[in-house]
Amino acid sequence: MLTRQLPRLVQQTVRRYGHDSHFKPATMDELPVPRGSWQAHYDANQRRFNTALIVGIAFTVGTFIVAKTSGLVYLNYSPPKSID
Template identity: 70%
Template sequence: MFITRPVVSRLFQQTVRRYHDNHFKAPSMDELPVPRGSWQAHHDAKQRKYNAVLLLGIAFSAGTLVIAKASGLIYLNYSPPKSLD
């Protein structure tokens, strides 16, 4: 009975967390990086990369679908079956 009292009181005790020491200096705007170069050129380069990845994904998906259809692994149900058998 007496052993549980310190354990329970420690569970309900509020703790204070300090994530920095006494020499902490608040960040300022001077520490932010300075932009360099043309944002439009950077944007265009990123868009070319993203479009290439998109086209590669579409081509891979279409190729996979064509190969699966040609090998007979899937039936896409274009139309009703010719017979019920």
């Protein structure tokens, strides 16, 4: 009895991924169809991206100016004033 069960215990198990009969391979017909002018869409995106860039730069410069004028930031571009 042990000699019959030993090969089953020693053998390597293999994953068997079953074939799903409901699987349908994708086709080119399922891809979205482009509509409208790509140039108009590109220009609209660039306006939006450039606006975000300008707002970000303005916010950064404004924050830097407020921090510099309030004395929170010292840039060390000249020797510090003497403590004496």
